[in-house]
Amino acid sequence: MKKELAKVLSVSELTQAIKEVLEPNFCSLFVKGEISNCKLQSSGHLYFSLKDAGSQIQAALFRGHAAKLARMPKDGDQVIATGEVSLYAPRGQYQILIRDLQFLGVGELLIQLHQLKEKLQARGWFHPEHKKALPKFPKRIGVVTSPTGAVIQDIIHVLTRRFSGFQIVLNPVKVQGEGAAEEIAKAIEDFNKYNLADLIIVGRGGGSMEDLWAFNEERVAQAIYESKLPIISAVGHETDFTIADWVADVRAPTPSAAAEMATAEKANLLQFLQGARKQCLLRLSHQMESYRRHLVTLKKHPALSSPYGVLAPLIQRLDEFSRRLEILNPKVKIQEHKDRLRRLQEHLRSLNPRNLLKKGYAILFDEMNHSIILSSKHFLLKQNFKVLMHDGVVEAAAKQVQEHGTFL
Structure with missing residues (x-):
């Protein structure tokens, strides 16, 4: 008796059989790998390969899930993909349908950031009592940033627009990449060592967490903490926070805002003086107008238009008082008595027999x-x-x- 022949499967049947075995067993899984050949379709769907050193697998990220990501993935990103295995029958190809991506680079940096933050907070580097007050009228403003970026131009523009009569001292540094943290820290230390400024602005423009990472290094945090000069941290955009922001004496949302903070007291004083000047001029104008009206009124007064008419009664009263004084004057009274006595003597003489x-x-x-x-x-x-x-x-x-x- 001949051996029974095995059942012959069609390609579709085999594919379906594999699909039924594969998909239920890998319906929710996490896969770590590097993204490559990333392509965004006009439909909004994203297709790429997820690979490691030994192999790769195709992946699809549909538009609805892609919209929920913090950013779009790109080639070279190390990720942990959350999804399910699916077999695409027309090609006989299995792939991962991704529901979420966790970017390993950012995740690791976030862990480091959290650990360093807790460490420095335990040291008291963030305490308010350690914060130094900004000088009210700085004459020299130090800046630690890239010499070629837009940040230094924004700072110069704001400072020169608001005031003059002070110096801007730039200590140029790299603000990202290898060696950036050391350059930033050294620049802060040099400003203190040689007393080159009254306060320091430390900052850069916006970017990803990786771009801003130099300002999350402990080396930079230590230089800021040990600085005798007040420091304004202006790293990235308003929503970006770095270790430098927490350690600095003042945190500015943007470099332009830092420039405004550096001259805030002077701006307030200038605004006050300008307001006081306007107020003085206004009051002086009102006072002069009041005097003018008073002079017009005085000009119409009889004492000025006809002074003798006003003075005549006073002159007459003065004459009357003068006469009364003459009458009351003892010399006058004595003279009157002398005259009377003389007349009596003459009368007596005339009566002498x-x-x-x-x-x-x-x-x-x-x-x-x-x-x-x-x-x-x-x-x-x-x-x-x-x-x-x-x-x-x-x-x-x-x-x-x-x-x-x-x-x-």
Whole structure:
């Protein structure tokens, strides 16, 4: 009896059999490898090979999953692919349908970054009390960056636009690649050693984590921490954070912002002075206008338009007060009394009998009682009497008494 012949399979049957065995057993797996021959189709799907030193396998990353990645993969990326094995029957080719990619380079760097951050934080390098205040009016601003990049141009543009009268001292360095961290640290140390600046801006433009990695090196962190000069860290874009940012005295989101921070106090002072100048000019203008209106009002005042009309009553009152003062003046009163006394003396002199006697009059006295004889009726015949004249006395006797008589 002949041996029973084995079942003959078609290519499709064999492929399907393999598919049924392969796919259920490799429906979720992680594969580590390097991407090569990466091609992006117009449909948005991505096809590439995943290889290592001994072999390779085709991979497909469809548009929906590709959109969820942090960045698109490229040749040379070391990745861990998450997906499933699929057999493509028309070609009899198995491949990996990828759902997610973890970029091994970034992952390893993130681990290193986290470890260094915890290490330096434990040392106290991030503590606020270690931060130095920025000088208010720096005269020399040091810059540690690439001499050919846009960063130095942005910093120069901002500083010169805002102010003048200070120096920008550039210490050129590599900002990425081998030796960059050492150059950056050495530049910071030189600024301190030779006292070349009042503060230092350390930075570069944006880039990937790998591009910015020099600023995550402990060598750079130590130079920043030990710096006696205040340091502003300006690495990458606003969302980028490096070890240098945490250790620095001030972190700026961009190099241009760092330039503004370096001159913030001076800018505030200048703004204050400009505002004060405007305020002074405004107040001076208002005050001058007030004085002008006051002068116009004074010009219309009667005291200026007709001064004598205003002064006349005052002059009259002054004269009146002067007269009163003269009256109340003791010398004036004494003189008045002297004048009155003089008039009384003259009056008394005029009443003095001797003055009348000089005019030819005489006074008759009774010889017996010395009384004045005022009438002829008082005379007796042969009565003796005395006649007082201005220059002497005459004794006489009455021979005859004749009333109402005359000399003639």
